[in-house]
Amino acid sequence: MDLTILLFLVQDGITNGAIYALLGFALVLVFAVTRIIFIPQGEFVAYGALTYATLQAGHVPGTAYLLPIFAFVALLLDLHAERSRITGAFLLRQGIEKIVVPLGLLFAARELAGVSTIASLVLTVAIVAALGPHLYRIAFQPLADRSVLVLLIAAVGTHLALTGLGLVFFGAEGLRADALTDFSVDLGPLPVSGQNIAVYAATLLLIAGLYWFFERTVQGKALRATAVNRLGARLVGIRTKGTGKVALALAAGIGAVSGVLLAPMTTIYYDTGFVIGLKGFVAAIIGGLASYPLTAAAALAVGLIESFSSFFASDYKEVIVFTLLIPVLLVRSFASKHTDEED
Template identity: 65%
Template sequence: MDSTILLFLLQDGITNGAIYALLGLALVLVFAVTRVIFVPQGEFVAYGGMTFALLQAGKVPGTAYMVVVFGIAALALELAQRRRALTLAATAREVAAKLLLPLVILAITLVAVRAGSGTLINVVLTIAIIAPIGPYLYRVAFAPIADASVLVLLITAVGVHLAMTGLGLVFFGAEGLRAPPLSAAAVPLGPIVATGQSLAIYAVTVLLIVGLYLFFGQTLTGKALRATAINRVGARLVGIRLALSGRVAFTLAAVIGAVSGILIVPMTTLYYDTGFLVGLKGFVAAIIGGLVSYPLTAAAAIVVGVVEALASFFASDMKEVIVFTLILPVLVWRSLADPHADEEE
């Protein structure tokens, strides 16, 4: 292997690592706020990428109808659980947020597809379609058991992953989808060439990380999420609604997943079940970060991407095994450093 090949591999590794960094940050965010190890994070990647690919092809994506189904389920559960406490105004708000909003998104999607919308509109529309699925999913699957143990929440997350994979097959079918590149530009960097798609991935990743940093540091909602992550009981005592924090965290995770899908679908064909493997690599980065450290998670994601790229060159048949083996020394080190675990009450 010469230096040129090494540079190409490093470029691929950093590009993939940037995507894994976004997924790892989303996993850390959701776990810190809700204690949910969010196994279905990869499904948002697949949904986002396939939604964007269909919009680019001039077709109505299945997720435009799926968001209506999720909204109706969340509304029905909300009305049933709070049937004796809801006022007329509160009922109107719930109907607007969980029924009218997805119907408006569906209507806009139908109009946009018929009018032949451009790439930028399709990007915005993809995010608008996928983002509400996050809070709807939280309301249906996780809010009713928000105080359960981490193990129960993990089992629920695995069940949600299986359900979302099945729904992906129903709404998208078994055929793979791929979109044209967001940019056809190419920038020569010595012996290698950085494509416009790679540059878009780097730029969007940096913007999202900076945006999250400003969100958590400068906004009231972001500070409320940080407080919830640090001490749930204390946050509740000072008036922070944990249910609202959970919905915001799941919304951000859905947006990050949708953006990640938009970025990778021009580079690889996505299927309804592709997201699980991609999400697992983000999970490896999140575990190396201890599910608490955002900078360490981002750095670990780059390492995961580079190791995957090098492994694909030297041992392509074993690259997945090599990537997932990275988690073992971290788990052994953490178990030796902190051998005692307190039981959850």
């Protein structure tokens, strides 16, 4: 291995690690707020990549049709749950959230497909992020007070359902998008593409945006309060059902951005997101599903290990990456206190 190859491997590792860090942040956020080990996070990545590539090609993506279906099911559930106390304000809010917005995004996708890269990017994030709250309402809100194990089983079932829906709405053929920019710069012997720079910039911007959201906004502080003490947050008037929807909207948005960043770098299939999401999950587990800085550091480590494994033992790179979990789980198991029954 010479210096040039070493630099290429480090660059690839950092690029992949940045994306894994975003997914790890989403997993930590969802678990902290809702106690859901969010296995379907990878599906949002695949949906984002496939939606972006389809829009770039000038076609209406399947998610633009899937969103109104999810919204309609969520509307029926809300109407049934609130049937004894429906008001005009409630109907207006539900109509805007679950009819106007989904149909508006479908109309925008039909009109703006293939118009520009920026339009495709914005529409992708808007459509996929809007799926998050409706998914929470359908799959997780009825189980919000159940045990972590029940929520995990629901998450696995949701992952399988979303994978099947991805096949139905996008087909079995993989898609790949054009690069966000043709810009490139040479750093000595290492050429750095604009796509890599976009990954680094998007990761830093999202980290800064999340910090501002949690520190400066009422909704962000409500999410932090729910993460610290769900019952206490409910007692002081925070609607924990609402915080769950916001958490999944943020997770879906992060997944969509990750998919947009990945789409020009590799061919994405309807089931590609699962393995990508698992690597973010490895980083989140190393971070204890609690620490954002540790999750970021672990994600970069996962990316670098994967990159070097691809060079030295490409057939075993996945095995090597996922084997990282074993020593981490062993150490955490020996260090934690066990009880006969845990909630």
